[in-house]
Amino acid sequence: xxxxxxxxxxxxxxxxALVFGWDMNSYSYLQTHLKALxxxxxxxxxxxxxxxxxxxxxxxxxxxxxxxxxxxxxxxxASKDMTCFQNGSICVEELVLDSTxxxxxxxxxxxxxxxxxxxxxxxxxxxxxxxxxxWVTLD
Numbered sequence: 001x002x003x004x005x006x007x008x009x010x011x012x013x014x015x016x017a018l019v020f021g022w023d024m025n026s027y028s029y030l031q032t033h034l035k036a037l038x039x040x041x042x043x044x045x046x047x048x049x050x051x052x053x054x055x056x057x058x059x060x061x062x063x064x065x066x067x068x069x070x071x072x073x074x075x076x077x078a079s080k081d082m083t084c085f086q087n088g089s090i091c092v093e094e095l096v097l098d099s100t101x102x103x104x105x106x107x108x109x110x111x112x113x114x115x116x117x118x119x120x121x122x123x124x125x126x127x128x129x130x131x132x133x134x135w136v137t138l139d
Contacts, residue, residue, distance in 0.1 A: 023117045030127055033084050034110050038131035041074040042106045046133040060135055062097050062104060071095055071106055088112035105132030
C-alpha cells in the first residue's frame, strides 16, 4: 500500500509539473505578444508629432487626439486579429505624452476571461506591459 501511495503522489506531482510547464509556455507567449503590441503602439505614437512646430521652434509637440486614435486603432486591430488575445480584453491603462515633448509611452493591460494558470497555487488573470520612447538630441 505504501508503494501505491508513493507512486500516485509522484504521478500527481509529475502531472502538475507538466501542466504548469504548458501554462507557463502560453503565459510567456502572451507576454511576448503584449510586449510587441506595446512597442508598436508606442513607436506609432512617437512619430506622430507636429512637423511645422518642430521646423519653426525645434519643439516636439504631439497631436493628442491623433496619438490616442493610433493607440486605440492598434489595440482594436490586435484584439481582433491576434488569436492569443481572443480569450480576454486589451485596454490602454495609460498614455504618456510628456509636456516637454521628449517622451511618449503606452501602458497596455490584458485581462483574461479565465485564469492563465490552472494550478491552484498560482492565480493570474492580468498582464501589463509598458513601452516608452524618448527623443534625444545629439549635440
